[in-house]
Amino acid sequence: MPQHNETEKLLSQRATIILLLGVLAATAATVLTVLAGGTLASGLLAGGGAFTAAVLLFNTIIS
Template sequence: MSDNERDPLLDQRTAFILLLGVLAAVGAGALTVLGGQNAAGGVLTASGAFTAAVYFFHKIIR
């Protein structure tokens, strides 16, 4: 079996939802740190934003 015949690890919908989650997390974390919080607060904000964004986009993207 050649490499071209294998199934992808993630389907397009899943990859797109995770990409949007990562983008939301980076944005929220960066804005938190730029707003004066420390790096730990930025990471916590980013993780919450990632979770919320993935759940949100999972519900609205069919």
């Protein structure tokens, strides 16, 4: 079997940074919602919305 020394990247650096920032925004929104007295379910919904908005925002900003 031939072995390839080249490693194929699953994601580009740009995509990785954008998704990481989205996860950080979602985590912050979830934690803040729960700490403000919301339920975990509402925190997760807020986190999902924050993730979507952050990915769209950072995809536009980072070129």
